[in-house]
Amino acid sequence: MGPIFRLSLRQLARGRRLLVILALAILPIVIAAIVSASVGNDDWRDAGSVNNLWANLADAMLVAAILPIVAIALATAAFVEELEDRTLGYLVLKPLSRWRIVLPKLLAVITIAGPLLVVSGAAATLVILDGSLQAAVAIGIAVFGGVAAYAAIFIWAGLVSSRALAFGLIYVFLWEGLLSTFLGGVRYFSVRAYSLAILHGIDGNHFEALSGRVIEFPAGIAGVVAVTVVFFLLAVRRLQRMDVP
């Protein structure tokens, strides 16, 4: 499993993709710094408006946009490039069960996207919420859970379709962005909602503004675990059954 993990890291963490991901990861910290500088007024802070502002920004910017985009960019590339380059044969024509190919790919995506986005979210939170460790930990865990779930979904999507990137962006915009915002029932099938539930569950004080649109904390945890495991298994099954070019 180690060789495929290391190979995947080298394949994924290079070129323009890495630059775009780094730029996206830095964005929350930059915005947090700008917001923090521009609303330095104590009265404003006392009113709790910064908490509300950051809760909404963290949702709209980090959880609903940057997190899925980074995950899509990395996870769809995990197999799509192997399929397009026709190098997947170097992996599947080896005495390895298919899960030992999919798991290192999944771990590589999580290894690249996870720390980047966790550090990004936590640092931005520390900047804007005056060093609140609890809020930073909450956003770190929430983002990490989202990375794992999205990574599994889009690794599977990359094995199912050569247009996984486009499919992913449409899915994120329609399902995670629009439908999960306006339809309460959809939130139980939304990675964004799982991340927000974890965020709010760990630190309900700083992220009080999310309380009207989050599902239960245990449902968020269970959702992340279930989506990650189910789509990992679907990817393994797909790799077992598909024709490899």
Place this chain on the structure above:
Amino acid sequence: MTMASDMHPPTSQKDMTGPVIEARGASKWFGSVVAVNDVSFQVYPGITGLLGPNGAGKTTLLHMIAGLTQPSEGEVSLLGKSPRDHFLVYRRVGIMSEHESIYGFYTGREFVEFSARLHGLNPLTPAVDRAIEMSGLTDSQDRPIHTYSRGMRQRIRLAATLVHDPEVLLLDEPLNGTDPRQRIEFQDLMRRFAGEGRTILISSHILEEIEVLAERILLMVGAKLAAAGDFRAIRSKLNERPYRVRLVCDNPRSMASALIRTDAVDSTTIETDGSLIILSHQVDAVQRHIPRLAQEQGIRLLRMEPLDESLESVFSYIVER
């Protein structure tokens, strides 16, 4: 020429083991396109050539044998098992696809080591050293693959295919991009492997590549197994094929009558555009006679071209026979 079901190995080999590779009514279609149509054969130790023109279904057939593609119908087995369901069979099999893409950021050695690790080899170094030495890339092993020539890439891919010392080799167009010296080295290596009792299935669309290597061939034409068996028997059919040449000159009638007086030409026809079509079983003689006769008769030669020399037509000829 023998058909698929008649293709037998030497008796001693057959008595000792079952077929190493077997297809039973295997077909593969992609939508409405039939890539492989109802193919049955058995392959035993030694070198077998999988021959056929481009698009005949060779690669799809190899993919089915390798387990990359599931047959739409029928069965294919490798060492008695379906590799799609028994991945451990790859411990005994080395597969080199026709696709030349490779991880360019690896050095040659890293690529071979990568393959060795996935095969679970331990210790790693002797196997990697041996495979790189066999490929003749010892001096270039630490260079990034993206700096390799096409022939070097083929050789490092071959090294990665051989690193676990497989007893069965499936090689799809392995000589693409190699120079004459590398071809001779490759042929020597394959003959040595065959002598050690390994089973080697090599695909190619070039008759001459297979001719010097394989004792037996599987001939694919138009998605079907057109013939299978001893290569020499099939090659003798090729030699029976008349050679057709189109000749354009300023006096086709004189050239036709001069040519027909030689023993080398079977018949001549003058086309409506004035070109002369020559049919012969003696290619070399015709090639010698034409310039000599043109000089003697004062005929000006404008163009001479072989007809029906594409592989497709050659293979079609064999199938029609």
